[in-house]
Amino acid sequence: MELKTKNLDIQxxxxxxxxxxxxxxxxxxxxxxxxxIKKSDYSYSSSAVLTKGLVKQGFIGIPLEKSKHYNHLENEMVEVFPDVNTELAQISKKKIDGKILTKEEITKFVGGIINGNIDSVIISSFLTTTQILGTSTKEIEYLTRAMAETxxxxxFDKGPIMDVHSIGGVPGNKTALLTIPIVASAGLYIPKTSSRAITSPAGTADVVEVISPVDFSPEKLKEIVKTTGGCLAWSGVLNLSPADEKIVEVERRLHIDPEPIILASVLSKKYAMGSEFLLIDIPMGDGTKINSWESARKLASNFTELGSSLGMHVEVAVTYGGxxxxxxxxxxxxxxxALRALEGKQTGSLTEKAIGLAAILLELGKKVEVxxxxSMARDILESGKALEKFREIIAAQGGQADVKPDEIPLGEFRETILSEDSGYITKVDNSTIVQVAKILxxxxxxxxxLLLNYKVxxxxxxxxxxxxxxxxSKERLLSAKRFLDYNRIFQTEGMILKRFPGLRVI
Known part of the structure; x- marks a missing residue:
């Protein structure tokens, strides 16, 4: 059928x-x-939202950004008809049936995601099936290559190209803001790209974006790395593994992060970036994605094996994520x-973890003996060289290179939570922290x-x-406070866990 376009001011x-x-x-x-939706010179596909009043009969409503992207004029005539291509849906169904997908099928499926020929329902079913049934080693390799090569x-002209990536799962993991400048200060090339948060309160790109732009063209990114030796950029705008961003959108809504997709997501972008030596950080502990040594070893083995098949040397550090x-x-x-740690004004788990990760990269890059x-990483940090390099990178990215920690604005609505007990902190609940942060x-x-004034x-x-x-916003603050009326972030030694009539647990 033929319909007239109506450009909608909708984000x-x-x-x-x-x-x-x-x-x-x-x-x-x-x-x-x-x-x-077919124009005179090209066509594209989208998912249909049905409405009684937003769009009149005889019209098709196009969100403003999409309208600009496809150069739609107001009241432009377009042809609209159902997408009868069922091949991609059948590929997803084959996976649901527990069968192994071929390289050609996976490549077609990834292409369908990129071209918008697969809707979020089919992507959701694929991700859910992957979460439950898993995938073969070859399927993961095919998926990784397809995501990268599309x-x-x-x-880069020079090398070796170093890289580090955390699979996430532990709140507050801003170590890249220290690790990258430490390694770059030693003369190694370490172009760090990362996605935005999926299941965590903040990804590296989200944190860096507070003080600096993070979206660059490939040419600009190469210029930054050539000048400074490193960068802290968002992978999305670079068109690295373009299918990944669409997959991440669905994962975020489903609140899942299947292990095979973690592997493909991480290594497709590192493969696309030309990484030669890659360090994977796997936080382990309660409330993280990995909570046992058995799971950590399995994931580590899968990373190193998949990396090898892609021509990368991959090492894995299992870190404390409790x-x-x-x-x-x-x-x-x-x-x-992170800025305070670079200035030497704050020590503790952030500093120690960053030094530990940087140490492995310095050894892999043959800047120091195994x-x-x-020792080398600590010297670079404590001498102020890492801070100098960090500010150099931020300046090259067009950010606030000289910003002081206290100059970074925080939310204007604030509340303090008081301890209900006295004692030693025996547990910090990562899951509760993540939930509170998202409510905020x-x-x-x-x-x-949120700022934690105490630790285990x-x-x-x-x-x-x-x-x-x-x-x-005041509403979000009140919602978080109400949530904490019934959920604890800390557990203290000697506190009453639960009271039942006739029974006391001390």
């Missing part, structure tokens, strides 16, 4: 257009079904904490988050301020 991240419910019924188009492949790294959780708070990397507005509200092993007295909450 929408999902790949959708709007049809009047009567027009949709004529073509038997169901809600969420993929449809083809996007931009960046190659509580947040540092004390700050949330983009602006973490940026402040076993002496920690992270990662999208940069000034939102610390002594706390009743009515001490144990947590500080920050939000950019």
């Amino acid at each position: 929408e991240t999902q790949d959708i257009v709007f049809l009047n419910i009567i027009d949709a019924a004529k073509e038997r188009i169901d809600p969420g079904e993929k449809i083809i 996007g931009t492949m960046i190659r 509580q947040p790294i540092g004390n700050a959780v949330g983009p602006a708070l973490e940026a402040r904490e 076993g002496k990397g920690k 507005g992270t990662p999208f509200d940069k000034g939102a988050g 092993g610390d002594r706390v007295e009743k009515d001490d301020v144990i947590v500080e909450l920050y939000a950019e």
